[in-house]
Amino acid sequence: xxxxxxxxxxxxxxxxxxxxxxxxxxxxxxxxxxxxxxxxxxxxxxxxxxxxxxxxxxxxxxxxxxxxxxxxxxxxxxxxxxxxxxxxxxxxxxxxxxxxxxxxxxxxxxxxxxxxxxxxxxxxxxxxxxxxxxxxxxxxxxxxxxxxxxxxxxxxxxxxxxxxxxxxxxxxxxxxxxxxxxxxxxxxxxxxxxxxxxxxxxxxxxxxxxxxxxxxxxxxxxxxxxxxxxxxxxxxxxxxxx
Numbered sequence: 001x002x003x004x005x006x007x008x009x010x011x012x013x014x015x016x017x018x019x020x021x022x023x024x025x026x027x028x029x030x031x032x033x034x035x036x037x038x039x040x041x042x043x044x045x046x047x048x049x050x051x052x053x054x055x056x057x058x059x060x061x062x063x064x065x066x067x068x069x070x071x072x073x074x075x076x077x078x079x080x081x082x083x084x085x086x087x088x089x090x091x092x093x094x095x096x097x098x099x100x101x102x103x104x105x106x107x108x109x110x111x112x113x114x115x116x117x118x119x120x121x122x123x124x125x126x127x128x129x130x131x132x133x134x135x136x137x138x139x140x141x142x143x144x145x146x147x148x149x150x151x152x153x154x155x156x157x158x159x160x161x162x163x164x165x166x167x168x169x170x171x172x173x174x175x176x177x178x179x180x181x182x183x184x185x186x187x188x189x190x191x192x193x194x195x196x197x198x199x200x201x202x203x204x205x206x207x208x209x210x211x212x213x214x215x216x217x218x219x220x221x222x223x224x225x226x227x228x229x230x231x232x233x234x235x236x237x238x239x240x241x242x
Contacts, residue, residue: 001050001051001052001053001092002042002047002048002049002050002051003043003046003047003049003050003051003070003085004034004040004041004042004043004088005040005041005043005082005084005085005087005088006033006039006040006041006083006084006085006087006088006091007039007040007041007084008084009038009039010033010036010039010040010084010087010088011083011084011087011115013033013036013039014030014033014087014091014114014115015111015115017029017030017033018030018108018111018114018115019108021098021106021108022106022107022108025104025105025106026106027094027095027098027106030091030094031091031094033091034088034091034092040088041084043079043085045074045075045078046071046074049070049071049074051070051089051092052066053092053093056096057093057096057154058153058154059150059151059152059153059154060128060129060132060150060151060152060153060154061132061136061143061146061147061150061151062154063093063129063132063133063154064132064133064135064136064137064146064150065136065143067089067129067133068133068136068137068140072140076133076134076137077134077137080130080134081116081118082116083115083116083117083118086116086127086129086130087114087115087116089129090113090114090115090116090127090128090129091114093129093154094114096154096155097113097114097128097129097154097155098155099155099156110126112126112127113126113127113128113157114127114128115127116130125165125166126157126165128154128155128157131165132149132150135149135150135165135171136150138171138172139174139177142174142223144181145174145177145178145181145223146177147181147185147190148160148164148177148180148181148184148185148192149161149164149165149177149180151185151190151191151192152191152192158192158197159197159198159204160184160192160196160197160204163197163204163205163208164180164204164208167208169211169215170208170211173220173221174221174222174223174226175220175221175222175223175224175225175226175229176211176220176226176229177223178223178226179207179226179229179230180204180207182226182230182241182242183196183202183207183230183237183240183241184196184204184240193240196240201236202236202237202238202239202240206236206237207237210233210234210237211229214229214232
């Protein structure tokens, strides 16, 4: 399948179709739009890229790694706020992005998870694919820094991730990302440690609080600064230290 985007009308059609998906218990009202010539268009600079629509992803990280292999030489930042592209990609991989319960009922979740919303700062970061990919891109030379945020089931955003993805002071800070990985990512199992989410002692919400407090008097930014930051955390964090 050639890489394409939805037109503005196509994005709105997807927004409406997602409501029908849950009512009908069928993905077709949305996925059928992918073949509509009146709702989609070529992306001239990316017209030769073949996207494998059958590919499955164990984690969000896996999607980012795959998509980056396709687009890395085509100025990826140009498409940062391309609602048509990111909405199209979400519909292509819709079977993996929705949730299906034991009785076969489909849950789409909040629409901004699938329809990239440019005009809303609150919702833009919620898109399941776009925000994740540009975080991956930012650390393409050291992708392990994104492990704790991206190595999770592609249609699930856990509490730990929810607490982080809207905070630019974390996402743009290698020291904080390294500390998060050291504390909360299980390298052996390649997943977030049990108990990392929530506001329990030593969990991520307490991490954010301590980051804000300690950051008022000390400057932690370089990846190497993570060790110093972790060394002055209260004892409640010890249970997550290796």
